[in-house]
Amino acid sequence: MATTNHIAAIHTLKSQLQLSDGDYRALLLNLTGKSSSTDMNQAERTKVRDHMQSLAERMGVARPGRRGSWNGQQFARSKAIASPRERKVWALWLQLHRDGMVDNTSRAALDAWVTRTVHVSSLRFCTPAQLNTCIEALKEWHSRKPER
Incomplete structure (x- = not known):
């Protein structure tokens, strides 16, 4: 079996x-x-x-997938799939949304921006250098925030 x-x-x-x-x-x-x-x-x-x-x-x-019994590590595993740089990109993307500079916070919207920025189809396929480029571009975008 x-x-x-x-x-x-x-x-x-x-x-x-x-x-x-x-x-x-x-x-x-x-x-x-x-x-x-x-x-x-x-x-x-x-x-x-x-x-x-x-x-x-x-x-x-x-x-x-569940490997072994559920012991609370399942959530930690799913969070650990994204690298620290990927989580930084997401954090900056969500900050831009909170500041009113990004309307759509979906994965598809972020992936479309990543494609335009570093010519890779998805954030998860970015190399560390491309992730650094994305992080710096998002920081630059955030620095252009209009004064309220």
């Missing part, structure tokens, strides 16, 4: 990550040396599942 559950979870994650069959097989080969989840032992399936779950969480296509 556990074997079936792991294989089903791996295939669900493959779908969420929108992996082509070739990319999926390459990932399996890279992680375990085997190109099929049915050829793997339990430890290898667990390794693949955990790796794919981590990728899906970082890409924002899956919620953090």
